[in-house]
Amino acid sequence: LFVGVVAAQDVLVGTVIDDRRTVAVLAILILLAPLEAFDELAENILAAYGRATSIFWRQHILAPALRLGVVVVLIAVDAGVTFLAVGYVAATFAGLLFYSLLLRRLLRTEQVIGAGVTPRPPVREVFGFSFPLLTAEFVYISVNTISVVVLGYFHGAAAVGRLRAIGPLSELNLIVRRQFLRLFLAHAARLYERDDLAALRTTYVRTAAWLAVLTFPVLALTVPLAEPVTVAIFGERYAGSAPYLALLSAGFYINAAAGFNAELLQVAARVRRLVVANVITIVVHVSLVVTLGYRLGALGIALATAVALVVQNVVNQTGVRAVLGAAVPRPLPRVYLAVAVAVGVLTAVQWLVRPSLLVGLALVVVATAVVLRVTRDVLLLGDALPVLSTLPVVRSLIAVGHDCERKPPASTASRQPRGMPGSTGWRYR
Numbered sequence: 001l002f003v004g005v006v007a008a009q010d011v012l013v014g015t016v017i018d019d020r021r022t023v024a025v026l027a028i029l030i031l032l033a034p035l036e037a038f039d040e041l042a043e044n045i046l047a048a049y050g051r052a053t054s055i056f057w058r059q060h061i062l063a064p065a066l067r068l069g070v071v072v073v074l075i076a077v078d079a080g081v082t083f084l085a086v087g088y089v090a091a092t093f094a095g096l097l098f099y100s101l102l103l104r105r106l107l108r109t110e111q112v113i114g115a116g117v118t119p120r121p122p123v124r125e126v127f128g129f130s131f132p133l134l135t136a137e138f139v140y141i142s143v144n145t146i147s148v149v150v151l152g153y154f155h156g157a158a159a160v161g162r163l164r165a166i167g168p169l170s171e172l173n174l175i176v177r178r179q180f181l182r183l184f185l186a187h188a189a190r191l192y193e194r195d196d197l198a199a200l201r202t203t204y205v206r207t208a209a210w211l212a213v214l215t216f217p218v219l220a221l222t223v224p225l226a227e228p229v230t231v232a233i234f235g236e237r238y239a240g241s242a243p244y245l246a247l248l249s250a251g252f253y254i255n256a257a258a259g260f261n262a263e264l265l266q267v268a269a270r271v272r273r274l275v276v277a278n279v280i281t282i283v284v285h286v287s288l289v290v291t292l293g294y295r296l297g298a299l300g301i302a303l304a305t306a307v308a309l310v311v312q313n314v315v316n317q318t319g320v321r322a323v324l325g326a327a328v329p330r331p332l333p334r335v336y337l338a339v340a341v342a343v344g345v346l347t348a349v350q351w352l353v354r355p356s357l358l359v360g361l362a363l364v365v366v367a368t369a370v371v372l373r374v375t376r377d378v379l380l381l382g383d384a385l386p387v388l389s390t391l392p393v394v395r396s397l398i399a400v401g402h403d404c405e406r407k408p409p410a411s412t413a414s415r416q417p418r419g420m421p422g423s424t425g426w427r428y429r
Contacts, residue, residue, distance in 0.1 A: 006027050042096070043055055058098055135274070151163060174256055188264060212336065226242040261316035264320060265316065265319045334378070335375045
């Protein structure tokens with residue numbers, strides 16, 4: 001890809017991208033593709049062996065520090081965007097070296113590699129499962145790349161800039177989902193292997209509820225308060241990007257609040273259903289991007305992306321029914337209704353009264369407290385964070401214990417996990 005972009009710079013300029021400097025930066029940043037792929041591979045191996053501390057230092061200390069250092073140097077020497085691109089590639093490479101050292105030591109300690117060890121990875125099983133799921137990456141490419149290319153082709157780099165500026169804000173709706181992902185996958189895989197569908201259903205419901213409620217403040221800031229937040233961060237000249245922010249945020253929030261439906265289908269090995277959902281999403285998104293992007297510009301791209309994300313989750317939820325016995329397991333509809341009402345009220349206040357940003361932030365805090373109060377029995381905050389029950393004000397917002405999570409009967413607790421012959425030490429928790 002790197003060699004191809006460098007060789008085709010003259011072709012790209014004036015066809016796909018209308019600025020030569022942008023193509024030059026692309027040729028540098030495209031090196032992040034293999035670097036980040038190896039970085040994610042190393043992170044997942046460390047996660048499989050429970051090396052959470054190593055991941056924490058790499059992701060939340062080393063990586064931000066390296067990128068912050070690049071930005072500080074950029075400001076100090078008054079460099080340009082090319083320097084920033086080179087710095088980001090160098091920072092990612094340094095982080096990958098850190099992971100490589102940890103990974104080598106880990107694999108030697110676990111005797112996966114080393115003298116006298118001949119690793120025999122399950123290549124056929126891994127690639128037989130992963131190749132069909134590459135369609136999920138094509139969905140990502142469609143949302144993040146094809147839409148931008150189409151917008152730039154029809155409306156130029158300025159329209160792309162107005163859309164991409166609010167992209168990071170809209171994707172804040174996925175932060176909680178990303179943090180919960182590995183925890184859910186590991187726990188759900190264990191429950192499915194043990195054929196404990198009741199506990200798996202409870203895990204899915206509780207996780208989806210937490211995602212919906214914890215992401216609600218971001219949704220409230222980026223949908224009802226989209227205009228004042230956009231103006232406060234980017235200035236008046238980006239006020240027209242507020243509708244794009246609202247549409248993209250709504251789509252990403254639905255993707256988060258629906259729960260880990262795609263991941264649940266992966267755990268249950270429903271590969272065909274996942275592929276069908278991804279193909280449908282790609283077809284819908286590309287069709288809408290070409291149609292709406294030409295007519296409505298960035299607004300059409302944002303609308304196409306939001307609709308595609310909704311379609312993807314609707315199709316995935318039909319697979320959830322096959323695994324758990326319900327498309328949207330109870331009591332999730334009540335959580336979604338509380339969020340919808342709160343967003344509706346905040347939007348109405350913003351349109352009718354148009355309060356200042358500070359007043360809007362205060363209303364978001366109040367709305368979040370109300371949503372927590374209404375959904376407390378689903379979240380079981382008192383069980384998850386017992387210290388909250390000692391706080392006088394917070395005590396009224398939380399619940400301790402509820403019928404949505406019952407302990408399984410003794411026969412379930414003593415059930416031997418599938419794929420673990422001879423194991424007798426497992427107990428239900």
